[in-house]
Amino acid sequence: MNSLVGPGAWTGIAVLCGTVFGLGLVAIAYGAVRRARHEQRTGLWRALVARLPADWTTRRVVIAVMAGLVAGALTTWPVAAVLTTVAVLTLPGLLGPDREAARRTERMEALATWTEMLRDTLSAAAGLGQALLATADIAPAVLEPEMKELTAAVRAGHSLPAALRALAEQVDDPLADVVVAALVMAAEQQASHLAPLLGELAESVREQVAMRQRIDAGRASVRTGVRVTVIVTLGMTVGLVVFNRPYLDPFDTLTGQAVLALVGVLFTVSFAYLTAVGSIEEPVRLISPTAPRTTAGSAPGGSR
Structure with a gap:
């Protein structure tokens, strides 16, 4: 067999694998020690890492x-x-499964439920601050950590x-920004x-949830087709490598490696296109993600 890697190269491959593994362990240890300083550095590498998927x-x-x-x-194939x-x-x-989409839908439903709780509490002639404290204790479990932080901030004397x-x-949700913006205007201007x-905002959020569920149902068939294609392709490839290597x-x-690389690129482009088609473009955030940290960290009684 005219292989790219001859029999005498197996020792070199083993040494290379061991070297890469050792360098990986060293890099992980070094990153753990230098993590605090690395988070303060800015540059092209940090911007590139920030664009990578969270998983x-x-x-x-x-x-x-x-x-x-x-x-x-x-396989003795570098492209493989x-x-x-x-x-x-x-x-x-x-x-x-699209866990991120499911988590987002669950949080949107919880947001709509909490907004309705606020509406009902305010209808009982309670003040906004009292309504927030009252509903924070009975808010859906998905929003429990955020509600605890809100309750602690209000009781500590921070401005509403x-x-x-x-x-x-x-x-961290554009729809939550809409609800919070209405509450902030009411707190600052006594709207x-x-x-x-x-009530209208809660209804709008529920409509968004229904729309996302319809989109997810449509994406399910596409994801099923992609699963079948990938499983059949991988199964056939593994079967040929194991049972019919010649x-x-x-x-x-x-030339064969170049053809294999071309096939891999075509698969990659196809899957990337399917992912882009099935994604939902998020609306623009109304509240800056960086502004609250400075404001919330102000002294009790309001911002300075």
């Missing part, structure tokens, strides 16, 4: 690299090592607008008819 943890990256090295060693690394990093998020802006930052406005001998040449 690309260090552990997952290390596993992906090791899986790629193993695949490259078993690269494709395996990319697949381990991206396919779980593409083929698995500052506490509400901090709540918007913690919830009237707040209860009917909150059939794949043309990929041992440089």
Whole structure:
């Protein structure tokens, strides 16, 4: 078999794998020690890392690299090592359940429920501050951490607008910004008819939830089709490698590796397009994510 890697290179591959693994452990240890200082650094690398998906943890990256090295060693194909690394990093998020969308929908439903609680409490002639404290204790469990922070800030004497802006930052949702903006205006300007406005906002949030559920139902069929395609392709590839390795001998040449790379690029572009088509563009945030920290950190009694 005209292989790219001859029999005498297996020792070199083993040394390379051990070296990469050792360097990975050193990098992890160094990152743990220098983490505090690294978080204060700015530059191109930090901006690039910030753009990576949140589920690309260090552990997952290390596993992906090791899986790629193993695949490259078993097949003697450098392109297989690269494709395996990319697949381990991206396919779980593409083929698995969309947990982020489910979590977002659950938080939106909880936000609508809490808004309705505020509306009903304000209709009973309670003040805004009293209504916030009363509803924070019975708010949905999804919003429990944020409600505890809001209650602690109000009881500590922080101004109500500052506490509400901090709540918007913690919830981190454009729809929550709309509700908080209405509450901040009511707290600063003593706006009237707040209860009917909150009712309309709650209804709008529930309409958004219904829309997202319809979109998720439509995306489910697409994700199922992608799962079937990927599973069949991977199953056929593994079967050929294990049971009919001579059939794949043309990929041992440089031309074969170029064709394999082209096929991998086509698959990557197709999956990226499916992901982009199924994504939902988020509306613009009304409340700046950075402003609440300064305001909320002011002395009790209001901002300075």
